[in-house]
Amino acid sequence: xxxxxxxxxxxxxxxxxxxxxxxxxxxxxxxxxxxxxxxxxxxxxxxxxxxxxxxxxxxxxxxxxxxxxxxxxxxxxxxxxxxxxxxxxxxxxxxxxxxxxxxxxxxxxxxxxxxxxxxxxxxxxxxxxxxxxxxxxxxxxxxxxxxxxxxxxxxxxxxxxxxxxxxxxxxxxxxxxxxxxxxxxxxxxxxxxxxxxxxxxxxxxxxxxxxxxxxxxxxxxxxxxxx
Numbered sequence: 001x002x003x004x005x006x007x008x009x010x011x012x013x014x015x016x017x018x019x020x021x022x023x024x025x026x027x028x029x030x031x032x033x034x035x036x037x038x039x040x041x042x043x044x045x046x047x048x049x050x051x052x053x054x055x056x057x058x059x060x061x062x063x064x065x066x067x068x069x070x071x072x073x074x075x076x077x078x079x080x081x082x083x084x085x086x087x088x089x090x091x092x093x094x095x096x097x098x099x100x101x102x103x104x105x106x107x108x109x110x111x112x113x114x115x116x117x118x119x120x121x122x123x124x125x126x127x128x129x130x131x132x133x134x135x136x137x138x139x140x141x142x143x144x145x146x147x148x149x150x151x152x153x154x155x156x157x158x159x160x161x162x163x164x165x166x167x168x169x170x171x172x173x174x175x176x177x178x179x180x181x182x183x184x185x186x187x188x189x190x191x192x193x194x195x196x197x198x199x200x201x202x203x204x205x206x207x208x209x210x211x212x213x214x215x216x217x218x219x220x221x222x223x224x225x226x227x
Contacts, residue, residue, distance in 0.1 A: 002028040006047035021107050035059030039067050054081040069096040076117035112221050116174040136210035167225035177222040
């Protein structure tokens with residue numbers, strides 16, 4: 001079943017491009033251009049995710065998000081807007097938004113952020129049972145913090161072990177960079193962000209014997225751990 005997107009944008013040329021691009025990726029898109037029509041459309045269509053501009057005729061995207069949240073606490077909401085001031089971003093998140101994308105933007109970024117918002121809503125972290133898990137050609141022993149491939153074993157540091165575990169639990173999905181930083185280090189400071197780059201490079205090196213395993217960097221978003 002296709003993912004149904006309620007997309008609200010009053011710039012019709014931009015809206016047409018975004019709508020058609022999402023449809024080529026398999027999304028079903030219901031587009032509205034007037035804020036007055038959005039709540040009715042939300043009630044009728046019951047979308048899986050809402051993408052809202054903020055500056056709209058008749059009702060703002062902020063007002064619409066507030067109304068949508070009164071009806072549904074769970075549906076992901078992404079603001080896609082030229083309102084880029086910090087106060088606007090903070091206000092959007094306080095209204096219950098899952099993400100806030102500033103214009104101009106790339107379609108690839110929008111698509112992975114949609115995927116990530118849907119992942120958070122619909123997916124649970126893959127549970128790990130037992131001490132050893134198989135990652136391609138490798139065995140990862142969590143309690144010992146040891147990664148082996150049958151020929152050699154490598155003892156990982158605590159951070160390396162936690163990073164590999166989290167990547168595995170969220171394998172084949174988009175992992176937000178801030179999400180990783182907050183999970184492993186507890187905050188997304190600049191210093192920790194640089195540390196994350198170093199640790200990802202290390203993990204890539206440890207897994208290089210299996211070409212089927214990749215840690216793909218998605219610029220401006222995060223990573224996808226492909227196994």
